[in-house]
Amino acid sequence: MTRRMNRWIPPVLVAAGTALVFAGLAVAADDALKFMPRGGRELLIEVKAKCANCDDLVTLVTTRRSADDWQKYFTGKQSTVTGLSDAEKRKGALATFTEKQIRTLTAYLSINLPLARDQLPRDPARAQWEAVLPVDGRKLTLDRCMGCHSLATTILISGDLNGWGVIMRKSDHVNLGMNAQQLQELLHYLAINMPVPENEIPDEFKKGTGGY
Numbered sequence: 001m002t003r004r005m006n007r008w009i010p011p012v013l014v015a016a017g018t019a020l021v022f023a024g025l026a027v028a029a030d031d032a033l034k035f036m037p038r039g040g041r042e043l044l045i046e047v048k049a050k051c052a053n054c055d056d057l058v059t060l061v062t063t064r065r066s067a068d069d070w071q072k073y074f075t076g077k078q079s080t081v082t083g084l085s086d087a088e089k090r091k092g093a094l095a096t097f098t099e100k101q102i103r104t105l106t107a108y109l110s111i112n113l114p115l116a117r118d119q120l121p122r123d124p125a126r127a128q129w130e131a132v133l134p135v136d137g138r139k140l141t142l143d144r145c146m147g148c149h150s151l152a153t154t155i156l157i158s159g160d161l162n163g164w165g166v167i168m169r170k171s172d173h174v175n176l177g178m179n180a181q182q183l184q185e186l187l188h189y190l191a192i193n194m195p196v197p198e199n200e201i202p203d204e205f206k207k208g209t210g211g212y
């Protein structure tokens, strides 16, 4: 009996311990990754949260607009943020967002929306929108660009859309498992947000298996 208990308990404890370690790592990793510019998914949730009179999220994510039209749409709405300067007020619901964040957001929306009705959560009010919305360039970069070389290889470089397109079409990069829409999202995110200043990148993200 004792023997059987002994054989049973450890795996349970190990599993519980492992779950805790992973939960802890996830939080630590989130903090450590603050240097990565925010992506369109997070920015959409934030602009919606700070908007006094925008449409609901279901309406927003089922609407097709160009990047320019998304900017006009949000500029025509009001921010709930108080104490804004006149210049910030003119940005409407986009007040407090930087120029790069606005471009990242509007590119994300124009590339990834509209969502089909069957992609929407059943209970929009309680939905985890982060899990429903298409992955953004930040997430794609973190998920797909650290397997062969350090993240720094990617985020210390600046380039326009075309330049990033050339890099991503190189043979080393053609099998990264992204569909056409994700590739466009990635290219726009990188073109707008890179480079990250080197002194903001923690050393752990400069090391990579490729030794770059």
Ligand code: HEC
Pocket: 140, 141, 144, 145, 146, 147, 148, 149, 153, 154, 157, 167, 170, 172, 173, 176, 186
């Ligand atoms: C399957 C392995 C692999 C993955 C995953 C990968 N890369 Fe690379 N990448 C390489 C190799 C190999 C090189 C080095 C080529 C060289 O030395 O010229 C490279 C070089 C680069 C460079 C340096 C510029 C250049 O053209 O040499 C950039 C920028 C880059 N990768 C970006 C990315 C981005 C962005 C992602 C994620 C979307 C990514 N890489 C994911 C293999 C990979």
